[in-house]
Amino acid sequence: MNATDAFIVVARTLHFAACVSLTGVFAFECLVAGRTLRANDAELNDAFAPRRRLSVVAWASLALALVSGAAWLAAVAANMSGEPLGALKSSTIAIVLTETRVGKDWLLRLALVVLLGACLIAWKRRARWSAAVGWVAFGLSALLLVTLAWAGHGAADEGINGNIHLAADLLHLLAAGIWLGALVPFALMMTAVQYVGDQGAVGIARAATRRFSAIAVTSVGVLLASGIVNTLYLTGNVPALLGTPYGQLLLLKIALFVAMLSVAAINRVKLTAQLDAGARAWQAIPRLRRNALIESAIGLGVLAIVGQLGILPPGLHTEPVWPLPFRIDPNALPTGDKILSAVLVVGVCACATLVIVAIAGRRKWLLGASVVGLIPCVAFAAPPLRRAIEPAFPTTFFASPVSYGAPAVARGAAIYAQNCAVCHGADGRGDGPAAAGLPIKPADLTEPHLFAHNVGDLYWWIGHGIGGVMPGFEGKLTPRDRWNVIQFIRAHAAGVLAKSVGPKVTSAAAPQVLDFAFEIHGAQDTLSQTLQNGPVLLILYVRPVPDARLRQLAAEQRRLAAGGLTVIAVGPTKIRNSPSGGAKLPYVVGVSVDVAEALALFRSAGDGGETELMLDRNGDIRARWTASGPRSLAPPNVLVADAQRAARFAVAAPNHAGHGG
């Protein structure tokens, strides 16, 4: 972490704390103090002077919000412009404030701070209006807090999902403000109760505690629900949770949250009851205050983590280092077992919850019943789950930094020939010259089984070897070259699998064609870019050029385009776009030698000189025809129908491994 980052973390933490505290003060005033006090006589009301105490906290928080906000903005400006924080020019800050989106947000926040200041002055001066002013200030401070959801928060997901996610964020912040921020005011009120020290004060303490704890329970419920919604957006990302600094901090945050809840539970279960118990009520009040302050301190820790999380890249852009020697892969189970174990896992969780509820509520019979339920659930869930356990390595969940494209495959092919072919064979079938002398037969790298492994597993094996038979290449191949060779063996296996794809569009697991760049009419394009418009018919041919076929498709060009199908024809490179006599062939694109060689993996020798592949929007091969034999080429109307079928396959989630730059 550099100095600017550390500065941002501190500024963010303080700013969050200030905004949370402001919201909490006004929430406490409007929802707790204002109500309990008004119900009692004026003398006590004066003695508490909660508004005086509260307004000191409010002013301090407001000042802190202003200072920490300014510091944060300066650090953001330094990061944006690339200037060191110490040498930040005032013109840079001016540009940030006037010309950027974040600057406009901050101007809005500044206006909120000014309005809150005005409210605080009015609050003190005009006792008659104080309830109304309190509510206005509550609204303003809540706005100041929830607009932080946009700070450092990009348009991470858009559309309906983005809105749900954003709504969850807003509620999460608001609930945190109301509960966490009101803890200090609550502690202050308990101090005042102790100071006054008569029976009326105890009555007020009792009423205030009841109200506060109702608000706390509601807020905790909202915090949980909104936290769970956010969890759903992270589903399938257990590796990022366990294996990245971001995820680990998040876990720490949850642990602190649970600690806060435990203290809150003691307040609620034990101390609130004591308040009703006449003589012992006096013991409860200082404890309530102490616990509220402990909760606040832990809450500050939570906010410090929030401050830190904002500057860490979340799981997506750091590779998760898997901490365990195994993982649970539900896909390894047959569907029946999968459902059974899912049901049982839910059962285990439910029983475990009941055990805790029983212990907390001191219900012996419930404890007994839930333990009796737990045992068979665990017993039945264990065997199928044991089968789903697979060995795992630190790199198991790494994504490839080199994309599945022609440059990587071409480079990987050369590496394979030099390092791997001796054992795995030139054709990948595990029958290289050195294979016979090995105690274990080298794996057949052309089997569909290859795709059952995470690329991160392959990466580990190629780096560290397998079982003492296959050597590790960590010292011999750079990380990038290890990824290149992985992309090659995947392309090679996909090419072998492609040969068994038939002329009918299937929904069976389909091998994927690698991405490649090409040139058409002097412009550059790529397969992945083209696939965004819909399915592609990829024609791979060798000399002689299949002139007649290309002209047949060209004659139907309108119909194919109307059906959403793009045709790309790739031949031996030397032909380029202008073969004999400069007469341009339709659909033929120019490609580099690398691309031509990589794509040759998807042709077979006996294809009569031409293979046609129907690609869905993922580039998966859904149907295949060759110019020879029974699987001869499809007429244009069939192609259109097939394209529409292929278009129905959902686009897989974007693969972040493919980023350029």
Add this chain to the structure above:
Amino acid sequence: MKKIFAALAVGASLALVSPAAWAHAFLDHASPAVGSSVPAAPTAVTLWFTQDLEPAFSTVTVTDKAGQRVDLDNAQVPPGQPAELQIGLKKLPRGTYTVRWRVVSVDTHNTEGHFTFDVRGG
């Protein structure tokens, strides 16, 4: 009430609490394409990013093998295309050119990178 509280405490351990999502602007694609070789000299370089950009802090330069600037120093985010960055080029002879960019996305995070392209014909 006690039970509800205890149940909440358990639920909490399952809940992940509001991670602010983080989004950098990454280069999505470019014209001329990253690492490509084009037959005729392009008149501009256009970069498409995965996020909207802050025009005030987003720059791109194009240099030749000798490190000389060959762009027109007019980098801009075209109106209505907030995730695009464009810069005009001088007339390029055949050769290899390097595009360097440093952009700031609207959520204030900066990223930078570079790539090359070849011009085959003059």
